[in-house]
Amino acid sequence: MNLNAADYPDLQSALDAAIDGDRVYVPAGIWKSPAASGFKIRSSIEVYGDGSGPAASSNGTVLVPGGPNLDLLAVECSYGALDGVYIHDLRLDQEPIGQVKPSRGVVCALASLQAVDTIRIERVSVIHCTGNGIHVTGADGVTGFVGRVILDHTICSTIGGYGAYFENVRLVSSLRGECDSGLLGGMHCKSCGVALYNAGFEYNGNVSAPTVKTISLWLESCRLALVAACRFENFYFGGPAIACQFDGCRGSAEIRAGTFLQGLGSGEIAPAAVNAVSISVPSSATGAGPVVVLQASHVRVHPFLVQVDASAVGAIIGSSYEFVEPGMPFTAGSVQLPGNPNSGMLSAAFVRRESGANDSVGVILPSWDLAADPTGSAQHGMIYMHLHGAVAEPRVCLPKPGQPGQVEWKAILLST
Amino acid sequence: MILNVLDFPDLPSTGLDRVSAALTAANSGDRIYLPARVPYQAPPGGWIVTKGVEIFGDGPGPCDETAQYRNGTILVPHSDSIGDHVFVLVPPEPPPGVANNDRARLEGVYIHDLAIMSRSAARGGGDGIRFVSVDTPISPDYPLGVKHKLTVFSASRIAIRNLGGSGFRLVGADGGFGAVNNVLMDMCDVAGCGSAGIVIREGYAVAMTSVRSVSNVSGAVSGDIGEIAMMGCSFEGAGIAPAYACVRLDRFSQVLIEACRFTAFGKPPTTIPEAGRALALLDVKGSATVVGCAFELSAPNQFATGIAIENTLQHTGPVLVLPNRFVNVGPAVLVTGESHGVSVMPQFGSPLTIGGNDAAYVTLPPATSVDNAAFGVPNVNNGTTNRIGALAIPILAANPTLQLTSGHTAYVVSSGTPGVDALRMFVGGAWHDVSLS
Numbered sequence: 001m002n003l004n005a006a007d008y009p010d011l012q013s014a015l016d017a018a019i020d021g022d023r024v025y026v027p028a029g030i031w032k033s034p035a036a037s038g039f040k041i042r043s044s045i046e047v048y049g050d051g052s053g054p055a056a057s058s059n060g061t062v063l064v065p066g067g068p069n070l071d072l073l074a075v076e077c078s079y080g081a082l083d084g085v086y087i088h089d090l091r092l093d094q095e096p097i098g099q100v101k102p103s104r105g106v107v108c109a110l111a112s113l114q115a116v117d118t119i120r121i122e123r124v125s126v127i128h129c130t131g132n133g134i135h136v137t138g139a140d141g142v143t144g145f146v147g148r149v150i151l152d153h154t155i156c157s158t159i160g161g162y163g164a165y166f167e168n169v170r171l172v173s174s175l176r177g178e179c180d181s182g183l184l185g186g187m188h189c190k191s192c193g194v195a196l197y198n199a200g201f202e203y204n205g206n207v208s209a210p211t212v213k214t215i216s217l218w219l220e221s222c223r224l225a226l227v228a229a230c231r232f233e234n235f236y237f238g239g240p241a242i243a244c245q246f247d248g249c250r251g252s253a254e255i256r257a258g259t260f261l262q263g264l265g266s267g268e269i270a271p272a273a274v275n276a277v278s279i280s281v282p283s284s285a286t287g288a289g290p291v292v293v294l295q296a297s298h299v300r301v302h303p304f305l306v307q308v309d310a311s312a313v314g315a316i317i318g319s320s321y322e323f324v325e326p327g328m329p330f331t332a333g334s335v336q337l338p339g340n341p342n343s344g345m346l347s348a349a350f351v352r353r354e355s356g357a358n359d360s361v362g363v364i365l366p367s368w369d370l371a372a373d374p375t376g377s378a379q380h381g382m383i384y385m386h387l388h389g390a391v392a393e394p395r396v397c398l399p400k401p402g403q404p405g406q407v408e409w410k411a412i413l414l415s416t
Numbered sequence: 417m418i419l420n421v422l423d424f425p426d427l428p429s430t431g432l433d434r435v436s437a438a439l440t441a442a443n444s445g446d447r448i449y450l451p452a453r454v455p456y457q458a459p460p461g462g463w464i465v466t467k468g469v470e471i472f473g474d475g476p477g478p479c480d481e482t483a484q485y486r487n488g489t490i491l492v493p494h495s496d497s498i499g500d501h502v503f504v505l506v507p508p509e510p511p512p513g514v515a516n517n518d519r520a521r522l523e524g525v526y527i528h529d530l531a532i533m534s535r536s537a538a539r540g541g542g543d544g545i546r547f548v549s550v551d552t553p554i555s556p557d558y559p560l561g562v563k564h565k566l567t568v569f570s571a572s573r574i575a576i577r578n579l580g581g582s583g584f585r586l587v588g589a590d591g592g593f594g595a596v597n598n599v600l601m602d603m604c605d606v607a608g609c610g611s612a613g614i615v616i617r618e619g620y621a622v623a624m625t626s627v628r629s630v631s632n633v634s635g636a637v638s639g640d641i642g643e644i645a646m647m648g649c650s651f652e653g654a655g656i657a658p659a660y661a662c663v664r665l666d667r668f669s670q671v672l673i674e675a676c677r678f679t680a681f682g683k684p685p686t687t688i689p690e691a692g693r694a695l696a697l698l699d700v701k702g703s704a705t706v707v708g709c710a711f712e713l714s715a716p717n718q719f720a721t722g723i724a725i726e727n728t729l730q731h732t733g734p735v736l737v738l739p740n741r742f743v744n745v746g747p748a749v750l751v752t753g754e755s756h757g758v759s760v761m762p763q764f765g766s767p768l769t770i771g772g773n774d775a776a777y778v779t780l781p782p783a784t785s786v787d788n789a790a791f792g793v794p795n796v797n798n799g800t801t802n803r804i805g806a807l808a809i810p811i812l813a814a815n816p817t818l819q820l821t822s823g824h825t826a827y828v829v830s831s832g833t834p835g836v837d838a839l840r841m842f843v844g845g846a847w848h849d850v851s852l853s
Contacts, residue, residue, distance in 0.1 A: 001451075001452050001453055001474065001487070002451075002452070002474055019487060020477060020478040020487050021452065021474075021475060021476075021477025021478055021487025021488040022452075022474075022487065023452075023474055023475060044477075044478045046475055083478035084478070086475070120603070148626070148648075150603075150626060150648075170677075171648060171650075171675070171677070173626065173647075173648040173675065193675070193677070193710065195647065195648050195674065195675035195708065197647075223710060223741055224675060224708050224709075224710055224741060225708075226674060226675045226707070226708040228674075250764055251710065251739075251740075251741035251764045252707065252708045252709070252710075252738070252739035252740045252741050252763075252764060253708075253739065254707055254708055254738060254739065289739075289762065289764070290739035290761065290762035290763065290764060291739070292707075292738055292739055292761065313762065314739065314761070314762025314763075314764075314793065315762075316738075316739075316761055316762070316793070363807070365806070365807050366793055366805060366806050366807055368804055370804070374804040374805075374806065376774065376777075376804070377777060377778070377796075377804055377805050378806075379779070379780050379808065380780075380811060380828070380837075381780075381808050381809050381810070381811045381828045382805070382806035382807060382808050382809075383806055383807045383808075383809055383839075384804075384805075384806030384807060395806075396828070396839045396850075396852065397806065398828065398837045398838075398839075398852075399837055410839075410852035410853050411852065411853035412839065412850055412851070412852060412853075413850075413851035413852065413853060
């Protein structure tokens with residue numbers, strides 16, 4: 001059934017009247033929440049407006065807080081599970097006259113034994129929050145979880161926390177979303193599956209606190225992290241900065257066809273650690289990877305396009321393009337792989353520079369510090385670099401004479 | 417123009433229910449609205465859609481297999497008979513005497529925001545949305561037969577439950593006038609059906625985004641020939657013999673599977689030797705890429721294969737398997753012989769043994785299979801102990817003669833006789849055996 005919020009005393013009354021499967025239409029205009037609380041969605045319904053309208057205007061369907069420190073639109077699941085909530089074509093913003101800001105925009109914070117299957121947010125703008133713009137957390141990912149969060153054409157802008165924060169969500173997928181001007185960062189996903197396509201991250205960080213490390217997209221302990229055709233712009237504010245950090249991800253992580261653009265101004269030649277992509281292994285983790293970085297395009301990034309911690313495994317770095325401004329060191333935009341036995345790296349980390357020298361490298365063989373050759377996974381046609389103490393020797397695996405089905409490792413003899 | 421079906425008389429006894437009446441009245445490009453909380457029962461055989469129209473409801477609502485909660489727009493088949501479908505897409509017939517051209521095509525059908533369910537909590541009825549191209553003579557006027565074509569078909573936010581057939585059955589006859597072209601399925605949810613959840617054949621430019629297909633008897637997706645992209649989908653189920661695959665794609669020329677989740681595809685090991693496969697890529701004839709997917713099983717059905725790349729007819733490939741996640745899975749990636757140009761990159765897998773047997777391993781074509789051009793670093797990270805892998809380079813029976821670049825080419829030459837294989841590199845315009853210990 002389609003309910004029109006204009007037929008009710010206020011929007012919350014319409015939300016309360018709706019039952020599972022209903023649609024609540026919120027016509028264009030300013031809709032102020034109760035003074036003591038934000039709007040609450042307690043059933044599996046669709047809530048939609050006449051469009052978000054431009055920021056700071058009264059056009060479109062705009063939800064605003066009725067008082068300070070309110071979560072503006074909360075999805076609540078008292079016990080059990082909600083099938084799905086669908087929110088689209090509206091804006092969550094500050095109150096236009098007194099400019100009272102929401103604490104958080106869209107919120108779903110589940111406790112144990114609570115689950116929401118799907119939260120779908122399309123063509124929604126979340127603006128001027130003092131906390132996170134979109135905040136969705138499952139209790140532990142097992143007894144309390146969110147199945148899927150789908151963001152399509154959704155914008156989080158001018159946010160005091162993260163533009164979007166997700167924790168224990170089985171899959172966050174975003175198409176053409178944007179997180180900009182988040183003081184803590186653009187998006188932080190923790191213990192989630194993540195797939196982002198064509199998303200934008202811009203001006204995330206705190207210019208007033210440049211010593212705080214800024215991460216535009218922080219993927220922490222994610223089982224799946226897929227970032228494709230995304231754009232990271234102006235992610236340096238004078239201190240340590242990383243555009244995209246894979247932090248202790250264990251499963252599958254990939255970033256491809258990314259654009260990393262550091263604009264003119266103070267960030268043009270960054271003296272600090274400003275990396276486009278960082279593959280890190282926190283001290284609490286026992287490893288990270290595999291991670292794939294393919295065909296990224298970078299502008300004015302220094303020192304590293306890609307930086308990989310020592311205990312990351314299975315990283316694959318493809319070729320990249322780096323635009324180096326006059327005056328920047330030619331080593332800008334380089335790829336840093338671990339210097340230790342690298343646990344299965346494969347790379348042709350060629351960097352094409354617009355000016356200056358290109359970094360040309362060959363294929364990097366996996367290397368292992370072993371007393372003996374691998375046996376369990378040895379297969380015909382494999383090559384690796386055998387490290388044993390100070391001895392490094394390339395070896396190839398071939399069929400064993402006279403023993404069908406058996407293979408053996410042979411050292412490759414090098415000329416002196 | 418929007419047509420509200422409630423504005424049409426409902427006279428099912430005369431063979432014209434209100435939805436059929438709206439479909440008859442509509443012109444191509446019109447929108448047909450089915451408000452919620454009204455039971456819509458299809459006529460015998462299903463509603464026939466012959467025009468490019470939009471059919472939409474107020475959303476599927478929280479579809480519950482027990483039929484207790486049906487608050488959205490719910491459509492049911494006429495009976496529990498397997499021949500009673502819900503929507504049947506049929507192109508308008510071409511002019512008399514014209515056959516095998518592309519006039520017999522249905523273009524621009526868009527169905528969204530509704531649920532298609534069996535009449536009760538029990539499974540019953542035919543297919544949910546059905547298109548079957550005709551590739552045989554259908555009347556004396558068309559002695560050559562008419563191949564119907566479906567093009568630009570979209571389905572969004574449709575829940576399908578407990579049908580006797582498939583949720584979607586889109587079957588083309590060939591890649592031309594009988595094809596299924598430009599299909600988008602978005603946020604569709606197919607569960608509990610008696611056949612495969614989604615059946616597609618000769619489907620080209622098919623995209624599935626955020627689709628869920630679970631607990632269907634013959635697996636989640638069964639596909640033959642075509643091009644398909646799946647992103648952010650969830651699939652469950654082991655399928656049935658002989659495929660035993662949750663998602664089976666046979667002879668596809670283009671496959672892209674990203675960020676999908678496969679679960680419950682295992683079988684008890686004592687039941688079936690193969691014990692199920694999450695994703696079977698059979699006889700790929702073009703390009704296939706699998707990346708960022710999760711394959712997860714629970715005890716005791718853990719001895720299933722994650723990704724099976726198989727050749728059954730001719731050479732298959734290339735296939736690129738970028739990092740994926742395998743939990744409680746037997747072989748993570750299993751590549752059989754004569755699979756060419758298969759690249760397998762590092763994977764995440766845990767645990768590395770199940771019941772004392774290897775698990776989460778990668779198997780490339782055996783040494784008896786040459787010319788496979790397999791490439792990659794098939795090592796596996798489980799976070800604590802890594803399954804060590806090395807760079808796998810192509811194995812060939814003879815020196816390549818084309819596209820040679822000095823110093824850039826290396827391969828293992830396989831003579832077929834163990835012990836005389838060699839590592840060769842092309843340096844300085846000639847092939848050289850590299851010295852080995």
